[in-house]
Amino acid sequence: GQHSSVTHIFCYCFAAWSVAGCGASRLSDLGALKQASPTTKKMWSHQRKWRKFKSPLEFPLEAKYRPILESTFPIDPMSRFNLKRGSPQEEFPYLRGNHTLMGEILTLHLYTRQFNRATESGVIFDDIIRPGLEDPGKPTEPGQVKSVGCLAGDAQSYILFCDFFDRIIEAYHDYKMTSTQESDFNSGNLKGGEDFDAAYAVSCEIRAARCVEDFCFPMHCSRGERRALLSLAQKALTKLSEEFPGKLYSMEQLSQDGDGKGLSMMSPSPAMCKIGVARDWPSARAVWVSENGQLVILVNFEDHLKLECTRTDANLQLAFDCICANLLRLEKLYKNLRHTFVWKEHLGWVVSSPAEVGTALKASVTVRLQHLPGHKRLENVLDRLRLHMIPTDKPGLYIVTNTPTIGFTEVGVVQLVVDGVKLLISMEKRLENHGGIDDLVPTHKLSGYTDTQLHV
Template identity: 85%
Template sequence: MLRSQRKWMKFKSPLEFPKEVKYKPILESLQPIDPMSRFNLHRGSPAEEFPYLRDNHTYMGHILTLHLYTRQFNRATESGVMFDDIIRPGLEDPGQATGPMAVGCLAGDAQSYILFCDFFDRIIDAYHDYKITSSQESDFNCGNLKGGDVLDAAYAVDCEVRVARCVEDFCFPMHCSRAERRKLLSLAEKALTKLSEEFPGKLYSMEELSQDAGGKGLAMMTPTPAMVKIGVARDWPDARAVWESQDGQLVVWVNFEDHLKLECSRTDANLQLAFDCICLNLLKLESLYKTLRHPFVWKEHLGWVVSSPAEVGTGLKASVTVRLQHLPNHKRLENVLDRLRLHLIPTDKPGLYRATNAPTIGFSEVGVLQLVVDGVQLLICMEKRLENHGGIDDLVPTHKLSGYTDKS
C-alpha cells in the first residue's frame, strides 16, 4: 500500500462540522488518486461501450449486465488494468454451446480481484458453485489423500497434477511488461537453480527448445491463438522458459498463462505419487521465493491467486485418463458429473476421456485430489455395471459431494 494511502486511512475527520470547509482540502489531498483520472480515453458512455454478448457461451457473457458493467466502467488498478481488459478473453473467444463453459475473463494483476470484486465474486460463485464467505484452507499433507494409488489400471490409464502460482508485486501475464517478464524469469532461474541442487533438473529457454526441441525431450510449445489475442503471448518467446527434472517427473513452465506452473505427468494412474512430487517441490519453491522476497500471491478469502478465476483457491488441477465405452452415452452422465464436481473431456483417442476437477476453491489441495480420486473410482464402478448390463441409478450421488465412498 502506498505511503499516502496509509496516511489517508489513518486520518480522521474533525468532529466539529463548521471546520469541514477548512479540512476538506487536506482530506482531498490525502485521498489516493484514481488511476482512471490520469487517462484521457476517448470512450463513450457505458451504454455505448457495452460489449456484444449475444451467442457468448462463457460465464462472463452470462453474468455481465449493463448495470454491472457501468459500476466497473471507470475503475482501473494501480498498474492500469481496466475492466475491458478483464473481459477481453471472453470477447475474443466466446466459446461453444456444448462442452464445459469457460470463465471468459482473466485478471491483469492481484488487485483486479479486489477492485473488480463485484464482478469476480459472481464469476467464482457461478463457476465453482462457491460463495466467498470464509477463509480458503490449504493442505499439502500428502498422507491425507486416500486411494490415490489404487485406481483400477484396467480403466485408469495415466494421470497428471498441475498447479499454478503467481508472484507478489508483478502484473499477471496478460498485462505485464517486458521488464517484468524478464525479472520474473530471473527470479525463476535463481529459485530453480537452488531446487536443482536437491532435485536435479535444467532450465531451457524457449529459444533453445525451438532450435532443438527433440533433443531436450520436451515438446515445443507454441502459443495458441487465444493466448495471442488476449496478450499472454506478447513478445513470444522472450523470457519464456521450461525447467525439467532429470528424471522427467516434473516440468515447470515459466511465464506462460501464469508466472509459474508445475506439472507432474505419469504413464500410470498413481495420483498419490504425482501429488507427492508436486507438493514436495512446490513447498520448496515457495520457500525459495520467500527468501528472494517475492512470495506467491495469497489472499485469505481467495487462497492462491492466479490469472484465471477458474483456478483461484488452490491453483490445482488433477486429471486421470479413463477408459470408458458405455458411460459417456448414458442419459444421467451430465447429472453424475455435476454432483461429482468433475469435467469429462474426450481425448483424441476413441474411448479415452480425461476426468478432472471442476472447482479449485472451497477445497484444500488434498480435498481437490480426493474429489478426483473418489470421482474416478465411481465412474469406473459405473462403467463396470454398464458392461454387465446393470443399472447405475443407485450409484448416482443425491447431491454435490466433496468426496464419494464406493457403494459397490
C-alpha cells in the same frame, strides 16, 4: 500585504478592548451603542464589516507541508488516462452468441458499475472481459463446463472488480464467497490415490499454478516485469535443482528442431495469442524439466509459474507427493528472495483465471470408458461428483478432472478426483455386464472442508 492585515486586526481588537475598559462593556446593547462617541461607532461598524468578509487564514507551516501531505493521498488511477470512450451504454459489448460465463453474468448495470475503475497498474474492466469477447466459446457438450471468459490483470483486479469476479467464482465453482480458504499440502492425507484399476485408468496428471506478489499477471505484465520474473525463477530453480535434479531451458535458446533431448520451442496456443498472454513470444519464457522427466515447470506462460507432474501410470498419490513437495520448496525459495506467492484469505492462491483460484490445482486421470459416455445420467453424475470429462483424440479415452478449485483444500480437490474416477469405473463395469447404475448415483459433493462420503 499579509502583515498589514494582521496589524489592522490587532488595532481593531485593541480598540474594542479599550472601549470595554472605559465602561462600554455593553456595546452590543442598543442603548450603550447610542451613547458611544462617533469614533467608537465608526470603529464598531468597520469591525463588523471585517467579520463579515473575513478571509481564510493561511499558516506558513501549512503552505510548506501541503504538497507533502497531498502527495500521500491515493491517486485515482483513472485520472491518469485519457481514454477516448463513450458512455457505458455506448461501450457495452455485444454478447449475443457468447457462450462463456462472462456473457451470461454481465449486464449493463454491472458493466456501468465497473466502467470507471482501474487498478493501480492500469487494468480496466474491458481488459478483464476481453478474453471472453475474443473467444466467445461454443455450446458445451454433456459433462463439459463453460469457460469463464475473463482473466485478471493483477491481484488487485479481484478486489476492485469483486462485484463481477465474485459472481463468476460462485457460478463456476458452485461456491459462496462467505468463508476463508484453507490449504493442506500433507499428501499423506490422500486416500486411495495409488490403487486405480489399471485396465481402465491409463495415466494421470496434476497441475498447480502460482503468481508472484507485486507483479502484474501475464495478460497485463510488461517486458521488464516478465524479465524480472524470469530472473527470479532462474535463481529459485537453480536452488531447487540442488534438491530435485533438473535443468532450466530458455525458450529463446531452443531451436525449432529441439535440443536433442525431446524438447523443442513450444508455440503459443491460439487462445494465448488472443488474450495477450503470448505477447513478445518467446521472450522471457522458460521451462524447467526434472531429470526423471516427470515434473515440468513453465515460467511466464498463462501464470508466472505452472507445475505439471505427468505419469504414464495412474498413480495419483505419487504425482500429488511430487507437486506438494516442490510447491513447498519453491515457496520457501521465493521467500528467501523476498518475494511471496499471492495469497488472499477469501480467495486462497490467486492466479490469472478465476476458474483456478483457491488451490490453483487441477488433478486429472485419463480413463478408458466405452459405455458410460453415452449414458443419459452421465451429466447428472458428473455434476454431483464436481467433475467434468474431456474427450481425447483417441476413441474411448477421456480425461476426468475436477471442476472446483476453491472451497476444498489441496487434498480435498485430489480426493474428489480419486473418489469420482473410482465411481465412474464401477459404473462402467456395471454397464459392461448390462446392469443398471441408478443405485450407484452419488449424493452431491458439497464445497467445504468436511468429507462427504460417496455411495460407491
